[in-house]
Amino acid sequence: MTEVLLEARGISLGYPREQGWQSVLENFDLQLAPGEVITILGPSGVGKSSLLRVLAGLQQARAGSVSLLGEPLQGPHPRLAVAFQDPSLLPWLSLESNVAFGLDFARQPTLAASERRARIDHAIEAVGLQHAREQYPAQLSGGMAQRTALARCLARQPQVLLLDEPFGALDEVTRADMQQLLLQLIARHNTAAVLITHDIDEALLLSDRVLLLGNHPARTLGQWHIDLPQPREQRVEELGALRIDILKTLRRASRTPEPSSEPMPLPSETAHVPGRLHPHSS
């Protein structure tokens, strides 16, 4: 009954190799509800970035389908905004112009000049970079560049935000700040987000739902709902238990030899964690 914003069904993807084909990810499903934050957690190289490109309509899956607001996704969509693993700023544009980049493209919704102006200002303000509007990417620190990339997404006021390890390159402190910022922004605009990370703690702190990817080729090893309210830093006990559970699941999966054709029984996604953590039922 809950509305689904973004839906992926049976996604499989891979890449051609010298001899034949390498399957990277198989049979992935996802349903993102309005306002929901899902993290896709998995070790490096498991296929997270490739999956995000498929969800963003930037890459063709070998099998399966993605739909946005009930319609099949044919390619990049104006209601979707992507923040790549790398800030991908254009070095010849000032911070402000980078944030504005794409707003006036023909296939984006048309904005009145005043609305456009306001969105750019709000986005820059939201990430706290008013003082650096005129600076160029070469003058920005890693954290500032990441924030600029985030502001570029926010200015478009997307319904769905797809984020590929957006804080991967940041130091601990900046990272924690950015995580809080992201949560505030998502709450304020009721945006739904898919966040990719290889960091369990980030997943635990930020998401309503965690999807764990693992194995070769990768598949969903488990899924956890987290109903704890924000901020969560103090909930060490509940999160700790969940953390152990996720790690165990991952370890068990990596111990299994070559994935056989028959599906491995899904491990302890049903394990009960004290508090309001409970397995996903679907």
Place this chain on the structure above:
Amino acid sequence: MGKHAIHGALGVAGLFGLILLWWLGVHLFGEADGLSARFSPQATLGSLIELLGQAEVYEHIWVSLKRILIGLVLALLIGVPLGLLVGSYRHLEAATTPAFQFLRMISPLSWMPVVVMLMGVGDQPIYFLLAFAALWPILLNTAAGVRQLDPRWLQLSRSLSATRWETLCKVIIPGVLGHVLTGVRLAIGILWIVLVPCEMLGVSAGLGYFILDTRDRLAYSELMAMVLLIGVLGFMLDAMARGLHRRWVHA
């Protein structure tokens, strides 16, 4: 800042050293009041000041600069689109590279008799030769720029549903502009070198023409003054091109 100042001072010292060598050369190897005295720095400087006081020399400078500009614009109009094409398609690049390298290595001046025969004397063959000389660095640098475009920029523009035209205007062209400007800078160096001999054939204005004119009038110190002036103007053109490049790259 200190480093800049020191480098600047060293550069100026080097220029003075050059003038000193010039003076020494004339002083040591020429007879005291023979022909060579008229090539000395003192005589040259005197002539230069005198020349700069007259309107005539500005006329020649203006004509020469106009030719450079027209040659450069023609080379840009042809070289940039061609470079974008060649850089975008591997097969086209493979097909054209040997031909371009071959044409590039023929001194533009060697075409001069052919061009004059076909186009007659006047400004046209000069424009053609200049454009031909400037084309290669611009074309090859543009193509290299396309190949070095950051794939993340293209992915970004795709994720924003950019049309082909938007990608070209907002990402590809600004993305290669740094390389184009490098090409322009190299082209200006070549243009300035090719210009003077080009102007020695069948035209009645320009720096190259004026050099021959001073020779015919046996005004040797004026000739040297012109050589000096050509150096100074070329130096300024190059500094301008470099400044443009630096401004764009924001380095």
